[in-house]
Amino acid sequence: MSFSRETDHGTPAAIATGKSVTLTIDGQSVTLPEGTSIMRAASLTGGSIPKLCATDSMDSFGSCRLCLVEVEGRNGYPASCTTPVAEGMVVRTQTERLKQLRRGVMELYISDHPLDCLTCGANGDCELQDQAGAVGLRDVRYGYDGATNMGQAKDQSNPYFDFDPSKCIVCSRCVRACEEVQGTFALTIEGMGFDSKVSPSQGEDFLGSECVSCGACVQACPTASLIEKSVVEVGTPDRAIVTTCAYCGVGCTFRAEMRGEELVRMVPWKDGKANRGHSCVKGRFAWGYAQHQDRILNPMIRASVSEPWREVSWEEAIAHTASEFRRIQGKYGTRSIGGITSSRCTNEETFLVQKLIRQGFGNNNVDTCARVCHSPTGYGLSQTFGTSAGTQDFDSVMQADVILVIGANPTDGHPVFASRMKKRLRQGAKLIVMDPRRTDLVKSPHVEAEHHLPLRPGTNVAMLTAMAHVIVTEKLYDEAFIRERCDWDEFTDWADFVSEAVRSPEAIEPLTGVKADEVRAAARLYATGGNGAIYYGLGVTEHSQGSSTVMAIANLAMATGNVGREGVGVNPLRGQNNVQGACDMGSFPHEFSGYRHVSDTATRALFEQAWGVSLDAEPGLRIPNMLDAATDGTFKGLFVQGEDILQSDPNTHHVAAGLAAMECVVVQDLFLNETANYAHIFLPGSTFLEKDGTFTNAERRIQRVRQVMAPLNGYADWEIVQLVANAMGLDWTYDHPAQIMDEIAALTPTFAGVHYDRLEAEGSLQWPANDAAPDGTPTMHIDGFVRGKGKFVVTDYVPTDEKTGPRFPLLLTTGRILSHYNVGAQTRRTANTAWHPEDRLEIHPSDADNRGLKDGDWVTLRSRAGETTLRALVTERVAPGVVYTTFHHPETQANVITTDYSDWATNCPEYKVTAVQVMASNGPSDWQRDYADQARTSRRIAPLEAAE
């Protein structure tokens, strides 16, 4: 793709009313939707009205006065951005009088603007410059000797962009972007008249303000006042390629804007259906890891983990990998090895890894990181609805009337979607938050939850069942929907169960700690407030009853008829960029792509015919089972692509023991991650910028990942897997990921219509995409559930076995923060560390006081599984008795603390409930010191021997 700016129609599309009007613009008759602005109408018909304060991502503002037009029969010169079209209207956009007026306006702007275009970072990419040319400005009559705003100090505090007030024209686009697009309200216009200037928070610098560095203001700025540092350093881009972000399950699409082979900036793509032109600090700015000096670019091997790494050729590394895996199988049996697919890699790469294991290893010992995040979603929604995915697209939230957020912190974990949700809330939708923490959604500028249910960690099922109790006993359920769409007998069984007095809000109040009245009010609001939409995250799944909680959520949605149309539904907010895709592609040990069990003879026959081998009908090992089998001596080899189980999985001691017991651990990754400390073979991976493929986001939306630069390591990840497969005797001949997708489509009914040419044509497709749904499926279960009748499942509350007591009186829950992603391997290697340089332990002031702790003190965090040290953050965001931390930094290793307790159905770890004690500390724990030493030793790379 060559470089061209995306068309900016100046104002957003009109809200659809179904009516249209016909008018004349510059002699041309046009018919457009009612409510369209004259500016947009002119743009849609090929014209262009000069503008500065208008942009089509925000409502019109009408301040710059550059877009004046003439309308027959009306006095004066109305602003075209704020004037809607009307039936029979006759508009002139180019007249001599308008030219004079516009030149006069532009003259005033330029009289207070530095004329340093040739040395300005935005030269050639500046709307002010363009518009000065468009209006024919040739001179400024006022001179430059009077008072000006030039020469003001730049704010360069943000690591990714600069703010130069001298170049600001006070058009308010940045302020409005922060409000309307991002919803943070961090910017304002300070002062009056000539002294007006953009100000982050209350006169703070950008870094110290509430700014979340989403980049919306930079994107909106029509001058160089807000500009990416990378543009200043590298220059303006000369080509752009649309690709998909590799952070989080929102799946934002970006224009990767390049100058030659160098990436200049990532700009959110307006046509992206997941992000609608918005971004967050990670996707927009935190891509520097791709060229970080820590990247390993040459394959390495070693005989034992106590030895330094030895760089070898790709040929030697691949041959050694194949030989080791075959040796182990020869010695310990076919099922003694397995692999882990990556939710950060593409669908095609993930499909190939599970194919390598099933076809090449000859077993089903394949698992994926969804094991530790959303495996209960797969189980729970499959049981109740019949498919393992969320029901809606992101646009659906704009039709929701009541939004119930359970165990999710979207402003940190899924920030671009959170911005849309907040927009809907500002429009008047009601919000219920069920979360032990007072997350930003509970109360932030112009958003406040109607009900916050700060339940005790581990009591989700009791809480949701109590809500069901209210809905059933007060007869708030949708009987017509249930009778038509669900199994009525199963409903009555469930209704009888939840109606029992022991499940009332009053009865469970001692368990959850939430006032019964509040629970009743929340249940009534969800059931009767119009379109009810549930969004949930890992606070639902990462519990010993994660699967039960997902089913309890599905029960609520079915009981209230909130499934099968826009504005409602059950929406898991997926964590990693391709965790949905990794699950879809057959990464679980019990099922092939498309969620078909390995014991199903017909499905197995399909794959056997395609792959030319006999396939194992027995489910394989899940990750924790692999680690158990390793310590038992029956599991000896592991291939790990793009995951860091030592840092991300629970009970680090258990993971380390399992890895240490294996004879061959192969890690394919960008960096020597923590798992690689126990690896014998390291295969360098490639970044999302360096390969082609697809990711599938939380909406089931399949989007293209496009190569924008050559892989620094020499190969895309799918090519490396193919090399390993062929070294193991398989005969793979893929030349391009499109061929892999063709194979996926041929073998997976829900992907049958997914091919690269369709993706190019449509931009994206949401599965199922097949003959029954050629254009994909934005909303699921419209005419009926995938499984036929929706299934109500009785979900009894079973308390976790992880108990607090005198030695461990507090409950630890873990999570993530906006600026970091998962184990931090990528974001820690960017300037995002400016916001979060270390994991901190959030503790309530009363718990801190009881322990004599102050904000910033070093504390020991101890559980039955282990202990670590980190600094305290004293805050009322957490309730008394609850502490919270993130797991982004290996120096902390929060998962030394978490235990092996897991979801009953899927073994998803119970990250959200660990009984702990917190006490003052003088420094790192013994384990931290030992681990740091071990990691340092393990990462040694032997110097290359000189050639003789």
Add this chain to the structure above:
Amino acid sequence: MSDESEVMSTDIMSTGDRLIYMANQIARNLAAQRDADVQTAEHIRKYWTGAMRARLQELAAERPDALSPIAAQALRRIAV
């Protein structure tokens, strides 16, 4: 809440103990279903490897009281 001394620390749980724990946990969570033993058996059959199921059978023979009644009945169904 019970004292922590009543609960086994998970990091010292042997693989055998863990299999028994998992089977009992599945049974406990399905106990409210009409056919809890059938569903427990189906779950273990569907998601556990053959080696894990075989090991559980051995453990049940060695330690007949370790499994809950529902889990034990489920295991008998798996054996059929």
